[in-house]
Amino acid sequence: MTTAIKSIGVVGAGNMGSMMTLRFAELGLQVSVWDVVKKNVDDAVNCAKQDEAITGRVQGFYDINKFTKSLEGKSERKVFMFSITHGHPADEVLRMIKPDLKAGDIVLDGGNENYRNTERRQRECEEIGVSWIGMGVSGGYQSARRGPSLSPGGDAKALELVMPFLESYAAHDPKTGTACVKRMGPGGSGHYIKMVHNGIEGGMLSSLAETWQYMHEGLAMEHGEIGDVFNKWSESGELRGNYLVNIGADMLHKKRTPHGDRKGEGSSRDNGYVIDDVLDKVVQDDDNTEGTPYWCLMESAARHVSCPTLAAAHYLRVASGNRIERARVAKKMEMPMPKPIEGTRDHAVIIENLRQAVFCSFLASFCQGLELISRASKDEGWDVNLGDCLQIWRAGCIIKSDYIADLLQPALAGKNELTNAKFVDAVSHELRQKFHSLKQIVMEGTMFDQYIPALSATLEYLKYEGGLGLPTQFMEAQMDYFGSHNYNKPGIPGEDPGPVHKGPHHYEWLPA
Ligand SMILES: NC(=O)C1=CN([C@@H]2O[C@H](COP(=O)(O)OP(=O)(O)OC[C@H]3O[C@@H](n4cnc5c(N)ncnc54)[C@H](OP(=O)(O)O)[C@@H]3O)[C@@H](O)[C@H]2O)C=CC1
Numbered sequence: 001m002t003t004a005i006k007s008i009g010v011v012g013a014g015n016m017g018s019m020m021t022l023r024f025a026e027l028g029l030q031v032s033v034w035d036v037v038k039k040n041v042d043d044a045v046n047c048a049k050q051d052e053a054i055t056g057r058v059q060g061f062y063d064i065n066k067f068t069k070s071l072e073g074k075s076e077r078k079v080f081m082f083s084i085t086h087g088h089p090a091d092e093v094l095r096m097i098k099p100d101l102k103a104g105d106i107v108l109d110g111g112n113e114n115y116r117n118t119e120r121r122q123r124e125c126e127e128i129g130v131s132w133i134g135m136g137v138s139g140g141y142q143s144a145r146r147g148p149s150l151s152p153g154g155d156a157k158a159l160e161l162v163m164p165f166l167e168s169y170a171a172h173d174p175k176t177g178t179a180c181v182k183r184m185g186p187g188g189s190g191h192y193i194k195m196v197h198n199g200i201e202g203g204m205l206s207s208l209a210e211t212w213q214y215m216h217e218g219l220a221m222e223h224g225e226i227g228d229v230f231n232k233w234s235e236s237g238e239l240r241g242n243y244l245v246n247i248g249a250d251m252l253h254k255k256r257t258p259h260g261d262r263k264g265e266g267s268s269r270d271n272g273y274v275i276d277d278v279l280d281k282v283v284q285d286d287d288n289t290e291g292t293p294y295w296c297l298m299e300s301a302a303r304h305v306s307c308p309t310l311a312a313a314h315y316l317r318v319a320s321g322n323r324i325e326r327a328r329v330a331k332k333m334e335m336p337m338p339k340p341i342e343g344t345r346d347h348a349v350i351i352e353n354l355r356q357a358v359f360c361s362f363l364a365s366f367c368q369g370l371e372l373i374s375r376a377s378k379d380e381g382w383d384v385n386l387g388d389c390l391q392i393w394r395a396g397c398i399i400k401s402d403y404i405a406d407l408l409q410p411a412l413a414g415k416n417e418l419t420n421a422k423f424v425d426a427v428s429h430e431l432r433q434k435f436h437s438l439k440q441i442v443m444e445g446t447m448f449d450q451y452i453p454a455l456s457a458t459l460e461y462l463k464y465e466g467g468l469g470l471p472t473q474f475m476e477a478q479m480d481y482f483g484s485h486n487y488n489k490p491g492i493p494g495e496d497p498g499p500v501h502k503g504p505h506h507y508e509w510l511p512a
């Protein structure tokens with residue numbers, strides 16, 4: 001392996017950090033690992049002990065001073081990989097290790113972090129000559145162990161030094177062998193791109209979950225049957241090589257074993273589907289230890305980029321978390337529950353419409369995310385190459401979608417600006433072609449009370465993003481009526497068509 005990095009200090013031995021520790025040792029590095037939770041350190045070290053190939057390469061520490069000292073003199077510089085909770089935990093650890101940091105040292109922050117925090121730490125570390133690299137790591141703990149998708153951003157020289165190591169760690173595009181890691185740009189660009197990746201991930205997760213339930217409740221399909229359909233979808237066509245569809249198929253075939261999770265019976269019988277033991281609550285947002293989809297929505301609003309699929313997906317998961325209140329509202333309002341879809345329509349036709357609808361919603365999620373990245377890159381002067389984003393998402397990550405990558409990567413190669421993804425011919429063609437199926441699914445789903453927030457948000461998004469004569473005509477007039485906000489007039493050059501500027505006209509609808 002060609003890397004100048006011979007040792008590394010891993011901060012955090014949770015789901016991700018423990019897997020990184022093992023992989024780094026496999027790549028030939030001497031790994032020191034520290035975690036605030038002793039058991040995490042012990043587990044990582046014990047795991048490493050069981051693997052002869054990496055014997056002696058992993059050393060665990062409970063004391064953070066001993067941990068940083070252990071890296072002294074092993075390499076030209078100390079290199080750290082952070083994999084802990086975002087926000088103040090990362091600040092606390094930085095405060096603890098800072099006295100031991102020397103000019104030239106490099107910290108790779110591989111957690112999910114708000115890019116503004118990353119930029120603040122970059123400024124703080126720059127003062128002592130230390131490079132803080134904000135790096136998205138995607139693909140969950142399996143990829144952290146086998147090769148994730150990486151989006152580092154920060155100082156170019158520091159990144160050049162660690163790039164051979166990152167390239168050896170990252171997933172590789174099976175088609176070209178290219179590593180799924182690129183320097184995204186300066187500042188917090190790397191963490192920003194991971195944040196958007198997770199926003200897209202949210203849109204895709206919801207679209208697919210809605211589709212699963214549509215089949216289960218609407219078409220009365222067994223989980224295993226749906227798994228078979230997902231398997232077919234991921235083999236060819238627009239959903240081929242799609243990570244979420246692929247693991248969805250695997251998940252839907254999993255039957256409960258006698259061992260279970262040893263924490264309760266759930267609703268499935270032995271040999272029943274594991275998914276029947278999973279309650280419909282996403283509680284990820286409850287304690288603010290994760291924040292990427294929420295930051296993504298805040299960013300899309302602040303930068304005036306429409307991301308309704310990502311937003312609808314997020315609000316569904318937020319609402320799902322508070323099941324106690326949902327149950328009370330359900331009782332009070334007697335809300336209808338999803339029903340079997342009746343009618344003459346052949347199930348095979350509905351399933352094909354669902355396939356096209358889910359693809360359409362996936363593609364729309366990418367469009368929304370890429371437009372947000374492009375806008376932020378322009379605002380922040382990051383100069384992010386959008387083709388590189390597609391390249392790093394080719395393998396090892398949750399939003400891996402072969403067909404979408406094949407469609408978008410050539411169109412966006414070398415492109416640093418994309419005001420509107422629908423300007424790309426291949427994209428507008430695909431969205432237009434799938435529009436009818438999506439509409440059919442939303443219409444039938446609405447009729448039979450299916451839960452389809454992300455799918456229907458995508459439908460409306462396509463309608464209004466490509467619509468003329470929007471109801472905002474009335475909205476604009478009302479805002480002028482009560483707030484004297486002015487408006488543009490139809491058919492006046494400079495106004496129609498014209499830039500996104502406040503119009504010059506006001507009508508005195510009702511004198512004060
Ligand atoms: N899990 C995943 O699929 C992915 C996670 N990430 C990101 O990677 C990072 C790690 O995630 P993951 O491994 O799943 O999380 P874990 O909760 O498994 O591990 C995080 C570790 O950070 C520790 N920690 C919390 N607060 C502090 C503190 N104040 N000082 C020191 N350590 C602290 C936690 O301790 P304690 O248990 O006591 O809180 C825990 O040991 C996060 O930023 C996450 O967003 C990125 C990609 C994928």
Ligand SMILES: O=C(CO)[C@H](O)[C@H](O)COP(=O)(O)O
Nearest residue numbers: 138198284290291292293398
């Ligand atoms: O980063 C991830 C995947 O890409 C992690 O799974 C993370 O835990 C997702 O959590 P959230 O959606 O709340 O940020």
